[in-house]
Amino acid sequence: MINDTSVGDVLIVKPTKQRLDAQEAGSFKEHMGQRIHAGHMQIVLDLSRVEFIDSSGLGAIVSSLKMLGGNGSLSLCGIRDTIMSMFKLTRMDRVFPMFATAEEALAALAK
C-alpha cells in the first residue's frame, strides 16, 4: 500500500508497509513509474512508516530517481536511524536531499 498526496506541484509518496524489500520493490517501482509518467517531477518520498529497506528496495528508490532523468527531484523524509545508516553506508545521503519531515521537504522545494 502506497499513499499519494499532492501539495501544489509536489507529490508526496508514502509507502505504508513496514518493509520495502525484494517482495515490495517491484510494485513500488511500478507505482513511482506511473506517477512520473503522469508528469509528477517533484516527489517527496515519505519513509516514516518504513522500518526496513533491503538492497532491492534501495535499488527501486534509485531507479525512481533515474526515471526522473535529471529533470525532476526526489527528496526523502522520515528516515529511521537503521535505514539512515544503510543510506550513509551506500552514500545515498550524497544523492538524495533528506529531511526530517514532509513539511521540511516541501519548504525546501518551495525556495
Added chain:
Amino acid sequence: MMRILIADDDEVNRFLLEAMLQDWGYDCLVAGDGLEAWQRLCSEEIQFVISDVMMPNMDGIELCRRIRDANLPHYVYFILLTASYEKSSLIIGMEAGADDFLNKPFDQAELQVRIRAGERVLRLEQTLQQRNAALNEAYTRIQRDLEAAARMQHSLLPKAAGTIAGITFDWIFRPCTFVAGDIFNFFRIDEQHLGFYHLDVAGHGIPSAMLSVTLSQVLSPTDGQHGLLKRQQPDAAGHTILPPSEVISTLNHRFQSQDDSLLYFTMIYGFIDTKAARVTLTQAGHPSPVYLPRGGKAVLLGTGGFPVGMLPEVDYETLTLDFQPGDRLALYSDGVTECMNQAHELFGETRLMRYVEEAGALPLNEVMQNLERYLHAWKGDNAFEDDVSVLAFEAI
C-alpha cells in the same frame, strides 16, 4: 471412442444397456458381476463404469470401493444404478466413492446426459493430469539446473581454507537459495601481493547469481593477460598492482545497470602487501569489515562508499592499514548483520565485533566454525532469508 464397462448380473438389463450405449457410439464391455468387472479393470484401461448394486460374488459398492482404494494411474468415473427402494445404497455408494447415481428403471435421456457429464469430468481430469506432468517435468528440470548452477558457483570459491604467503584465510558460505548473490575469493596476484574480495549482488536468485558468477570471472587474476587488477608497465619490465579504487571504478563503469534494472552490487576489494605488511582496500556500499589487531579491540573499518553499477561517474576511496602478524580482518555480507532472530532482533555489527574480539585467542578456522553455529542458533532455524557469507584472514 469412450469405453464403458457395464457390470450387471441381469442378462436382459446388460443387453439393453449395451445396445443403448453402442447406439450412442460408445465402446462397450460387459461383466456379469463385480468380481469379473474388477478383473477386467485390472487388465485393461477402462475409465468409465456403470454398475448395478446387487450382484453375486462382489456387489457394486465393493467394486467401487476397490477401484478407489487401488489408486489406479487414471481416474475411473463410476455411475451406480440403484433401485428406488434402496435409499441407503445412495449414502453407502457415495461413501464408497461413486460419482453419480441413477434410479432403476432409468430414463434413457437422463442416462445419456449423465454419461456426458462424466465424460466432461474425465476430460478435465485428463487435462489436469497432462498439465501436472508438464509442471513436474519442468520443476525437476529447474531443480536439476539449479543444483548444477550451485555446484558451479561453489567451484568458483577458494578450493580450501589455508595459508598463502603467510596469510591464513577461512570462510562461511550459506546461500539462502540454491545459488547465491554473494561471492568472494582470496588469491595471489603476484609474489608480493594477495588479492581478496567479497561481494553481494542486490536481490537473490538466478539473476543475482549469474552476475556474481560473471564478476568472479572478471575479478580472477588470470582473466586476460593481466586482468582488471594489474597493469603492464610500458617498458615491459613488470606490472603495477592497480589501486582498489581504480579497480572498482572500472567495474562501476562496466557493470552500470540499465534504468529499469535493479541489478547492482556492493563489494570490498583489496590486496595485502605481504612485504610491507599493509592492507589496501576499497569499500563500495558493502558493510564495514571488522578489523581485529592482535590482542586489541575490534573496530569497523571505513564509513561506506557507493554501490557498484548503480550510479555512473562516482568516486571511490581507498583505505590503508597495518596488517601485522596476529591481525585479523573479516569481510561479510549484510545477510550476517541483518540476520533476524525469532524476536525480530537483528544480529547487528556490535554482536559480530564482540564475537570476533572474544574469539581472538582461537585459531581462525574455529572462529569461523563457531560463528556459523552462533548464527544458526541466533536464527533459530535453517531458513536464512539472505545469503550469509564471511571471508576472514589473518597474518601469521
